[in-house]
Amino acid sequence: MILSWYRSQKEEFGFVPATWLFWRVLWRRAYVIASNRLLLKRLRCPCCGWEGRRFLDYIEMGYTVRNCACPCCDSHSRHRALFVWLRDEYRISEKAGIALVFAPEKALAPLWKAATNLRAYKVDVEPRRGVDVLGDLRQLPFASGVADLVWCHHVLEQVEDDRVAMKELKRVLLSGSGELIISVGPGDSRLLWSLGLLTKLCPATGGPLVLTLPRDLPRLDSM
Numbered sequence: 138m139i140l141s142w143y144r145s146q147k148e149e150f151g152f153v154p155a156t157w158l159f160w161r162v163l164w165r166r167a168y169v170i171a172s173n174r175l176l177l178k179r180l181r182c183p184c185c186g187w188e189g190r191r192f193l194d195y196i197e198m199g200y201t202v203r204n205c206a207c208p209c210c211d212s213h214s215r216h217r218a219l220f221v222w223l224r225d226e227y228r229i230s231e232k233a234g235i236a237l238v239f240a241p242e243k244a245l246a247p248l249w250k251a252a253t254n255l256r257a258y259k260v261d262v263e264p265r266r267g268v269d270v271l272g273d274l275r276q277l278p279f280a281s282g283v284a285d286l287v288w289c290h291h292v293l294e295q296v297e298d299d300r301v302a303m304k305e306l307k308r309v310l311l312s313g314s315g316e317l318i319i320s321v322g323p324g325d326s327r328l329l330w331s332l333g334l335l336t337k338l339c340p341a342t343g344g345p346l347v348l349t350l351p352r353d354l355p356r357l358d359s360m
């Protein structure tokens with residue numbers, strides 16, 4: 138796996154930078170593995186229960202995040218924060234009905250499984266991560282008003298027409314009580330219509346934003 142990653146880096150950036158990066162990744166990985174074997178544990182991953190001294194570094198060309206990826210479930214800090222929020226604040230285990238989970242994160246899978254009154258369908262545009270339904274956000278294969286809960290994180294920035302996607306999300310939500318939990322990732326997000334909408338609805342949000350029908354989403358029609 139790491140060799141295929143190295144090959145792709147070599148194709149994109151050339152032999153010397155890719156090889157330098159490759160050895161850096163190996164060195165940092167060896168350092169973290171040794172730390173976890175030799176030093177006292179001080180971290181615990183909420184997603185899988187792994188305990189150790191340090192998480193693995195996330196290293197890409199020109200970009201490094203230290204102490205980031207869980208060696209067991211590969212969750213990053215964002216996933217771990219979402220996991221704790223879903224479990225402790227949103228209390229996902231107490232929810233019931235039908236949930237549509239777009240681009241499902243592997244690290245959050247135990248939570249969806251543990252919510253026994255919630256029937257969660259994993260949806261993606263590509264057949265990966267054990268998805269239940271293949272679907273394009275711009276034209277979802279669901280009837281209107283079927284979902285009590287929709288989970289859509291860091292997806293809209295990858296959709297060509299996010300305004301159409303937002304209207305589809307609204308359409309499939311149960312009218313009157315459906316909840317849309319949503320965030321938009323960085324990158325070209327300043328160009329996104331949906332980010333403008335979320336900023337207007339909740340200017341100070343830094344984490345998951347819960348939009349509820351009919352309180353929030355009817356504003357879609359007027360924007």
Ligand SMILES: [Zn+2]
Binds near residue numbers: 183184209211212
């Ligand atoms: Zn983990």
